[in-house]
Amino acid sequence: MTASNPLSFQDIILTLHEYWSSRGCVILQPYDVEVGAGTLHPATVLRALGPKPWRAAYVQPSRRPSDGRHGENPNRLRQFHQYQVILKPNPADMQDLYLASLEAVGIDPTAHDIRFVEDDWENPTVGAWGLGWEVWCDGMEVSQYTYFQQVGGLDVSPVSGELTYGLERLALYVQGVDNVYDLAFNDRQSADFKTYGDVFLENEREFTAFEQEAADTEVLKRQFLEMEAQVPVLLASKGRRGQPLVLPAYDHVLKASHLFNILDARGVIAVAERQSYIGRIRDLCKACAQAWVALESAGA
Amino acid sequence: MPQLLLELFSEEIPARMQAGAARDLARLARERLAQASLEFSELRTFAGPRRITLVVDGLPAAQADRAEERKGPRIGAPEAALEGFLRSAGVAREALVERDGVYFATLERAGRPTADLIAEMVPAIVRAFPWPKSMTWGSGSLRWVRPLHRILCALDRVVVPLAIDGLESGDISEGHRFMGARVPFRARDFDEYREALAGHFVVLDSEERKRRIVEGARALCEARDLVLVEDEGLLDEVAGMAEWPVPILGQMDPAFLSLPPEVIRTSMRVHQRYFAVRFGDGRLAPHFIAISNIETPDDGELIARGNARVLAARLSDARYFWEEDRRAPLESRLEGLEGMTFHARLGSMRARVARIEALARAIAPALGADPERAALAARLAKADLATAMVGEFPELQGVMGGHYARAEGLDPAIAEAIADHYRPQGPGDSAPSAPLTVAVALADKIDTILGFFSIDEKPTGSRDPFALRRAALGVIRILLESGLRLPLRDMMAASDFKAAGVAEFFADRLKVMLRDKGARHDLVDAVFALGDDDLVRVVARIEALAAFLATEDGANLLAGYKRAGNILAAEAKKGALPQGKPSRAANGPAEEAALFDAIAASRPHIAAALAAEDYPAALTALAALRAPVDAFFDKVLVNSPDLAERANRLALLGEVRDAMGQVADFSLVSA
Numbered sequence: 006m007t008a009s010n011p012l013s014f015q016d017i018i019l020t021l022h023e024y025w026s027s028r029g030c031v032i033l034q035p036y037d038v039e040v041g042a043g044t045l046h047p048a049t050v051l052r053a054l055g056p057k058p059w060r061a062a063y064v065q066p067s068r069r070p071s072d073g074r075h076g077e078n079p080n081r082l083r084q085f086h087q088y089q090v091i092l093k094p095n096p097a098d099m100q101d102l103y104l105a106s107l108e109a110v111g112i113d114p115t116a117h118d119i120r121f122v123e124d125d126w127e128n129p130t131v132g133a134w135g136l137g138w139e140v141w142c143d144g145m146e147v148s149q150y151t152y153f154q155q156v157g158g159l160d161v162s163p164v165s166g167e168l169t170y171g172l173e174r175l176a177l178y179v180q181g182v183d184n185v186y187d188l189a190f191n192d193r194q195s196a197d198f199k200t201y202g203d204v205f206l207e208n209e210r211e212f213t214a215f216e217q218e219a220a221d222t223e224v225l226k227r228q229f230l231e232m233e234a235q236v237p238v239l240l241a242s243k244g245r246r247g248q249p250l251v252l253p254a255y256d257h258v259l260k261a262s263h264l265f266n267i268l269d270a271r272g273v274i275a276v277a278e279r280q281s282y283i284g285r286i287r288d289l290c291k292a293c294a295q296a297w298v299a300l301e302s303a304g305a
Numbered sequence: 306m307p308q309l310l311l312e313l314f315s316e317e318i319p320a321r322m323q324a325g326a327a328r329d330l331a332r333l334a335r336e337r338l339a340q341a342s343l344e345f346s347e348l349r350t351f352a353g354p355r356r357i358t359l360v361v362d363g364l365p366a367a368q369a370d371r372a373e374e375r376k377g378p379r380i381g382a383p384e385a386a387l388e389g390f391l392r393s394a395g396v397a398r399e400a401l402v403e404r405d406g407v408y409f410a411t412l413e414r415a416g417r418p419t420a421d422l423i424a425e426m427v428p429a430i431v432r433a434f435p436w437p438k439s440m441t442w443g444s445g446s447l448r449w450v451r452p453l454h455r456i457l458c459a460l461d462r463v464v465v466p467l468a469i470d471g472l473e474s475g476d477i478s479e480g481h482r483f484m485g486a487r488v489p490f491r492a493r494d495f496d497e498y499r500e501a502l503a504g505h506f507v508v509l510d511s512e513e514r515k516r517r518i519v520e521g522a523r524a525l526c527e528a529r530d531l532v533l534v535e536d537e538g539l540l541d542e543v544a545g546m547a548e549w550p551v552p553i554l555g556q557m558d559p560a561f562l563s564l565p566p567e568v569i570r571t572s573m574r575v576h577q578r579y580f581a582v583r584f585g586d587g588r589l590a591p592h593f594i595a596i597s598n599i600e601t602p603d604d605g606e607l608i609a610r611g612n613a614r615v616l617a618a619r620l621s622d623a624r625y626f627w628e629e630d631r632r633a634p635l636e637s638r639l640e641g642l643e644g645m646t647f648h649a650r651l652g653s654m655r656a657r658v659a660r661i662e663a664l665a666r667a668i669a670p671a672l673g674a675d676p677e678r679a680a681l682a683a684r685l686a687k688a689d690l691a692t693a694m695v696g697e698f699p700e701l702q703g704v705m706g707g708h709y710a711r712a713e714g715l716d717p718a719i720a721e722a723i724a725d726h727y728r729p730q731g732p733g734d735s736a737p738s739a740p741l742t743v744a745v746a747l748a749d750k751i752d753t754i755l756g757f758f759s760i761d762e763k764p765t766g767s768r769d770p771f772a773l774r775r776a777a778l779g780v781i782r783i784l785l786e787s788g789l790r791l792p793l794r795d796m797m798a799a800s801d802f803k804a805a806g807v808a809e810f811f812a813d814r815l816k817v818m819l820r821d822k823g824a825r826h827d828l829v830d831a832v833f834a835l836g837d838d839d840l841v842r843v844v845a846r847i848e849a850l851a852a853f854l855a856t857e858d859g860a861n862l863l864a865g866y867k868r869a870g871n872i873l874a875a876e877a878k879k880g881a882l883p884q885g886k887p888s889r890a891a892n893g894p895a896e897e898a899a900l901f902d903a904i905a906a907s908r909p910h911i912a913a914a915l916a917a918e919d920y921p922a923a924l925t926a927l928a929a930l931r932a933p934v935d936a937f938f939d940k941v942l943v944n945s946p947d948l949a950e951r952a953n954r955l956a957l958l959g960e961v962r963d964a965m966g967q968v969a970d971f972s973l974v975s976a
Contacts, residue, residue, distance in 0.1 A: 078625070080618050094443045097454070100316055104482075114483045118597040118608045120546060123319035125438065136440040136451065138317060143611025144577050144595060152442050152452070163444040183614065 011180045013189040014201060017110050017172060018064055021088050024109045025062035028102060030090065033063035038256050039263040042067050042128070043089030043169055047255055050131055052091065053156045053165040054294055055301030059093040064172070068263065070270035073213030076206045079184035083213055084205070088170040095152060095166030103150065103168055107142070111179050118143050126151040130262055130283050131290045132158035135167070147175050157294020158287070173201070216270045225264050225271075232261035236289045240296050248300055255293045262286050306346065307461035309361040309423060310495050312478055313431065314455035316355065320545025322437055322450060323352035323511065329435055330357050337426040342368055343419060351509050354548050354598075356478070358509065360495045366461070368416030377401065377408035420460050424467040427458055431469050445470050455479070462493040480505020481549055483599055506600075507548040514544040521552035522594045526582055529554070531590050534581040536574065543578050547598035553605040555579070555613045559591040561620045564627055565708045571698050572619050579616065626693040630705075631712050635723075639684070641691030648771075650760045657752060658687050660801065664748035667799035671791050672747075674740035682722035683745045685710060689723075703727045722746075729779050736782040743783055750776040751796050758804035777814040784840045793838040808838060815840060825851060827975045834970035842918060849920035850969050858928040865934035866971045869958040872943055876955055883952035887960060890953055896933070896940040897954065903933040904960050915967060923968050934961060 012020060022032050036046040043065035044050055052059045065087050073083030092099060100121070104114055112119070121138035126149060128134070137151035149169040153161050176188050186202030239254035265282050268274050274282060318326065331350040338345060338361070346363025377390040380403055387408070391398060394410040401408045431449070439448040447453065447470040458465045458474040467474045477489045478498070484506035492498035499509055508514045518540060519533075526533045544550065561569060566589050573579040573593055580594040595612045597605055645654040662683040669679035689695045689706035698705075707724025711717065718741045726745040729736045737746050753776045757763070764773050784791060793811055816829045824847055832846045853859040876882060889901045910926035943954045965971050 080622070095452075097443065097452070115599070116601055116603070116607055117611065118595075118599050118605075119483070120598060121317035122546065123317075123321070136438060143608045144579075144615040145611060152440055154440055162441070162446075164440075164442050166442075178611070183618075 010194075011189075012111055012176075013180075013191050013193065014172065014176045015191050017176055017179065018088065020110050021106060021170070022062065024106050025060075025090055028060070030060040030062040030092075033061055035063060035065050036259075038259045039068050040065065040259055041069055041262065041266055043087035044128060044133070044167065045131065045259060045262070046089065047252060049089060049091045049165075049167065050133065050156055050290075051251070051255065051294070051297045053093060053153050053161055053167075054159060054298045056163070057093075057301060058163075059091065059165070062088070062090045065089050068266070070212075070216035070267050073209065073217055073270065075213045076186070076202075076209035079186070082173065082185060082205075083209060083216065086172040088168075088172050088175075090168040091165050092168075093165035094163035099166045100150075103140070103148070106168075107147075110175065112142055112147075121150065124149065130265075130286045131156065132287045132294070137167075142178060145174060145178055147171060147178060157297075158291040159294055159298060176201075216267050218271075220267050220271055222268060222271050222273045225268050229261055229264040229268070232257045232264065233285060233289065236261075236292065240292055249296045251293055251296045251300060254296070255290075258286065258289045258293055261289065306363040307366055307419060308494055309359070309364055309419075309465075310457065310459045310492070310498055311359040311427060312356050312455070312457040312498070313358075313449075313453060314356045314457065314478055315449060315453045316451040318352070318354060318357070318450050318545075320354070320542045323354075323357075323545040324541070326357050326434075326436070326450075327352035327511075330359055330430070333430045333433065334359055334361065334426075337430060338364075341422045341426065342371075343422065352511060352545075353507070353509065353514070354546060358498075362495075364419050364460070367418045368422070370416045371414050373412045373414050375410050375412055377410055380406050380408060420463070420465050423458065423460055423465045427456070427465070427467055427474070428469045431456075447472075457492065457498075459493040464493070478502075480507050481599075484549060508550070511544050514547065514550050515540055518544060518550045518552055518596055521550075522580060522596075525552055525554040525594065529592075530585065531582045531592060532585060533594065534570070534583055536580060539574055539578060539580060543596040546578065547596055549598055549600070551597045551600050551605060553595045553597050553609045553612070554582075555593045555595055555609040555616070557591040557593055557613065557616060557620070561617075561624065562589060562591060564620065564623060565704070567701055567704050568623050568627065568694065568698070569620065571701055572623055573616065575698065575700070576619050577612070577616060579612070623694065623697070626697060630692040630694050630709060634713050635685045635688035635706065635709055635715075638688035638691040642687060645690060648756070648760075651756045654687055654690060657756075658684060660752050660756075661686065661745070661748045663801075664752055664796075664799050665744045668747060668791065668796055669740075669744045671795070672740045672744050672789060674744045678716070678719060679722075679741055679744040679748075682719045682726075682741050683748055685715075685719070686723050686726050686745050686749065718742075729782055731775075736779070736786045738783075738787045743787065743789070746783060747780060747791075747796060750780050751800060752802075754780075754810070755797060755800045755802035755804050755807060758807050758810070759802040763806065763810070773810075774814060777811055778818060781811065781815055781818060781840060785844060788841050790839060790841055793840070811838075811840075815843070819844070819847065827973055828854075828969070831969040831971060831973040834973055845918065846920050846969060849924055850974075852921065853924040853928070854974065856928075858931045859924070861935060862927060862931040862965075863971060863974060863976060865931065865938065866962065866965055867976060868938060869934070869961050870972055873955065873958055873962065876944075882955055882959070885952070885956060887953050887956035890950070893950065893953075894941050896936045897957065900930075900933040900937045900957055900961075903930055904957070904964060907964060911964060911967060920968065927965055927968065930961060930964070 026032050033048050046065055048061045066084055067087050068084050070083055072081050074081045120141040122141055124139040126135050126137055133156040135151040135153040139146045140148040140150055151167045153165045153167060173185050180188060182188055186206055188201035190199045190201050190204050235257045236254045239250040242250045244250060327350040331348060334348060343364055345361045349360045351358040375394055378386040394412060396410045401410055436450040439450055441448055442452040456472060456474040457476060457478050459476055464476050465474060476491050476493050478492060479489050480502060490501045492501050502509050522533050569589060570581045573581055582590045582592040582594060584590050597608050639655060642654040642658060647654045647657045662680050665683035666676045666680040669676040689702060692705060694705050695702050703724050707720045710720035710723050721739055722742040722745045725737045725742045726749050728734055737743055754773050757771050757773055797807060812833050819829050820826055828847050828850050832843055837843055887901060890897045907926045907929050911923050914923035914926055945951045
């Protein structure tokens with residue numbers, strides 16, 4: 006609707022890669038451990054800590070087991086894709102950089118109503134919060150824009166600016182489509198044209214059934230305990246250079262966190278228990294954050 | 306006279322903080338200007354999405370010169386102390402004056418240029434600015450609500466040079482992000498600034514933005530014979546979200562109108578910040594008004610369509626919840642309340658529901674409500690908390706329960722009790738009056754108050770995290786507005802919580818409420834001292850008492866009461882007052898016997914009036930004592946040397962006091 010031949014889902018990704026690459030970002034691959042949000046990729050949550058400058062961009066499949074709708078809801082997915090940018094320290098013209106990226110994907114800010122609407126971001130499971138906005142395009146939230154203030158319970162300095170584009174929402178908007186499964190994944194004109202549904206519908210169906218119905222909660226609970234127990238063990242273990250094994254420990258935190266999310270989707274976590282689970286994950290995350298800051302500050 | 310123009314230009318300031326920021330900027334500027342002894346004729350502040358602005362007119366070019374006296378050491382203090390003082394004050398010894406054994410130096414202070422003072426004042430204001438939430442950014446340590454980009458600071462059309470953490474002042478600002486030239490502009494005084502902003506599509510004044518929104522939205526509606534659903538809170542918010550507000554009328558699929566209107570309105574307001582639109586007859590219309598921040602060549606057509614799609618997605622979600630939620634009866638939701646913690650020390654929401662149910666059943670008969678139906682309404686009152694819709698829209702608690710109750714065919718009175726039991730929710734909300742609703746509403750509030758008091762979570766000062774004051778005021782309003790004769794103690798006795806101080810808490814709330822309505826505080830105290838906890842009766846007594854004291858009889862009788870009280874108190878200090886009833890003193894002064902007769906005559910009238918709860922009549926009966934009391938004090942010597950006479954007269958005064966004390970404790974009434 007915004008252009009005669011709007012970008013496909015993958016062209017939006019490629020355009021953003023090109024855009025942020027030319028602004029000094031390392032273009033990374035999605036983290037290969039299940040996460041609920043792009044922020045949790047160690048390239049954001051750990052790199053936001055410590056004094057070293059860092060610019061990165063990547064796509065992150067984000068799994069939210071509770072949001073699964075068996076592929077039957079046109080707007081809700083248990084796995085969606087976030088395009089994540091982290092700029093540390095945030096440049097003074099970060100808002101302008103962001104707005105230009107919207108133009109790059111085909112949103113003309115003089116034809117649409119682009120707004121920065123207060124939304125303070127917080128992720129209690131990783132002890133992180135920041136101030137910023139939801140960015141609205143004609144009333145639709147297309148991105149989350151945050152200046153991190155704390156990560157892993159620690160104040161950050163310098164401050165990282167984080168951009169999270171909801172790729173499916175952005176694509177729905179750019180392509181003028183109402184059902185996520187109808188999005189053009191690649192070029193609509195191509196002989197090899199695929200929709201988003203061709204690529205991901207079966208995935209939604211099976212994983213919703215798994216996460217909300219079939220998953221064995223006893224197994225999940227046991228796995229959670231195992232992952233949890235490994236974190237302090239790994240942080241106490243040393244690599245060749247005498248460093249704690251922060252990155253492997255953090256992987257275990259992510260796995261514990263995802264297991265918790267499935268247990269939550271299975272509806273077996275009582276409200277009172279919920280806080281305690283979140284607190285345990287936060288403590289593990291904080292331990293990793295502290296070890297990482299010590300390592301970074303030591304210049305390792 | 307010089308004018309100061311200051312603009313602090315930043316990234317988007319949360320709408321809810323803007324009005325406070327304008328007030329804080331004005332307050333801080335006034336304080337600093339006063340400290341610097343700088344007078345001015347007018348001070349204005351403005352706040353908008355990306356800037357807060359201060360304009361001060363009529364400043365002097367410099368402070369006035371002034372003489373300042375500084376106190377030095379005592380005369381005869383060691384020489385070193387005196388020399389130190391002379392050095393620090395920068396005056397010669399000859400210039401000192403001696404007074405009261407101390408040296409004083411007079412320092413002539415040349416007034417400093419205003420610009421210098423402003424250059425110090427602005428960084429101090431910025432660093433001390435009380436944003437509700439602030440942040441750091443980049444590699445700096447300055448805190449502001451969002452990154453601060455420009456400081457425009459000009460005095461008398463000259464830039465006041467200053468820097469805050471490397472950010473230097475200038476005479477440059479920016480206009481709208483996307484409209485107009487999109488280049489920074491210069492401004493050195495307020496007229497230039499305001500004009501430049503308008504030329505760059507920024508409306509500086511929030512009142513002007515609101516006016517444009519309301520007028521534009523009304524015009525859009527009227528053109529289609531529709532009516533804007535006005536909403537002050539939403540207007541304040543959207544006026545803080547657009548520098549160039551442009552109302553746009555959007556379409557909604559009429560099929561969504563089958564949803565409860567509260568759901569549509571809440572989805573519009575909370576999620577999308579849209580105004581709702583209705584037909585002339587009050588029904589919601591399939592339209593909305595969005596406030597955009599931009600004028601586009603297509604008159605917002607694209608924007609309206611985009612917004613309509615977002616609303617449709619939101620309402621589809623809501624319809625999904627509405628349909629899913631109605632698959633299961635409210636009763637089945639109780640299980641879901643087990644897992645919801647009401648408060649760590651007060652158990653789950655399910656446990657709370659059980660308590661409210663028992664309470665509602667216990668108090669229902671006194672309200673003329675059927676105990677079993679009251680118990681059922683109470684049991685289901687919180688069930689909607691476990692529905693998907695209330696999970697999505699917490700502000701629809703109660704309202705949704707009512708809808709679901711009606712949808713499953715429950716008795717309309719029960720549905721109404723579920724829907725309205727949170728009321729009254731504020732001064733502008735009416736108190737429920739239907740017996741079933743009242744039973745549940747009172748049970749809900751009493752359980753909250755007693756529960757938190759029992760774990761010692763009482764409101765203190767401005768802290769009332771569980772809104773117990775509002776709950777108490779709700780109870781009071783429900784009882785008074787329906788004239789319900791339900792003593793507080795009876796209601797509290799029906800709860801299992803044991804808590805101290807609740808009666809006093811209610812008394813305080815009632816006092817605050819009555820005082821806000823203009824009742825005299827001392828009269829409230831005088832009636833409360835009787836220990837009555839039937840609020841309807843308490844208020845009736847206070848009103849009658851106020852009317853009585855406004856009459857001449859009332860004022861004089863009060864004076865007589867005070868005099869009697871003083872004499873009794875003075876005599877009690879000398880030794881125990883004589884016991885026993887007075888007798889009719891046939892041989893004493895006529896006034897003594899007359900008072901005895903008057904008291905005896907008034908007694909049955911007072912008793913009958915009190916029994917009938919006719920307080921004006923009780924006070925009229927008391928008024929009959931006024932003349933005899935006055936005459937008694939005129940002619941009779943209470944402190945007679947004859948001990949029997951003294952005893953009888955004191956006993957008479959005691960009777961007067963006791964008779965009056967049945968209506969109120971007059972000792973607490975101020976004359």
